[in-house]
Amino acid sequence: MLILVSSVNPVFVQLACAFRYGREDLDVIGLSFRKDIWFKHLQLYPAADHKPTLTPMHDCLLKKAGEQGHAFTFDIPVNLPCSVTLQPGPDDAGKACGVDFEVKTYISDVADPEEQLDKKDTARLIVRKIQFAPDATGAPGPKADICKSFMMSDKPVHLEASLDKEIYYHGDPINVNVKVKNETTKTVTKIKVTVDQTTDVVLYSADKYTKTVLCQEFGETIDANSTFDKSLTIIPLLADNKEKRGLALDGRLKDEDTNLASNTIMRDGMDKEVLGILVSYKIKVNLMVSSGGLLGGLTASDVQVELPLILMNPKPQGKVIVLPNE
Structure with missing residues (x-):
């Protein structure tokens, strides 16, 4: 300077x-x-x-x-x-x-x-101080599964969800791979995918806030005794959350390139309290299961799994120096 x-x-x-x-x-x-x-x-x-x-x-x-x-x-x-x-x-x-x-x-x-x-x-x-994403390790993305049984049914619904990689850049499409094995007599009427941002204020208190930055429903019907295997694409963006008070962002609001806050990456030797604000994300995949019959819509239940999500800025290629005009 x-x-x-x-x-x-x-x-x-x-x-x-x-x-x-x-x-x-x-x-x-x-x-x-x-x-x-x-x-x-x-x-x-x-x-x-x-x-x-x-x-x-x-x-x-x-x-x-x-x-x-x-x-x-x-x-x-x-x-x-x-x-x-x-x-x-x-x-x-x-x-x-x-x-x-x-x-x-x-x-x-x-x-x-x-x-x-x-x-x-x-x-x-x-x-602004921005932390760029670490180099890709080639490790597989997170995966979670659950097997849930229902009343009046002797067989379960099995749900598995996974991501293609560990780290995603802001604005990139995220493919959520969903596999379902429905062995019940019930019908899955739709699949809902949400992305939650959790902001943990650690410097002066133990406040923790969770804000939903994306909620998307997919009209996928999975009949009784059938399977489902598909990738559902989502893109969490600040542009869709401009009026949401308390949402954590990267840097100052007047910057045009501001986006949702990146994940806080803890390094060895870092003092958690000095970081002030810790930011993390998770993806929730919900199957909305109808009980069928006349009361099916009123007695619907869900099957849910959660996946950790890391959102960060890509590392610049080389060193860019902008000089003023002569």
């Missing part, structure tokens, strides 16, 4: 990772709902001991900025959480809750980065 400096006072830059879990307007009455998870500050001017590793983008920007340009870099620790925003409701105002990273530059009267600062002496920029 780069900053233009035209000041005789010391200039500092700070990168902070923080968790906001309350309304911003309550800060003015002395209630702080923002907790710093990690921060680091550097003195940019006068030049101190910071020696950034310059990239081609730095070189281009310094050429344009001239003597007033000062480059800097931050190394974000690997074990810090990724940027997660909890989607506000239509009537909510102020900053959204979640984990964010903020770059702040400020002018200080003295070389004391802890002093109270005037807003006119600061400049702020939100950046």
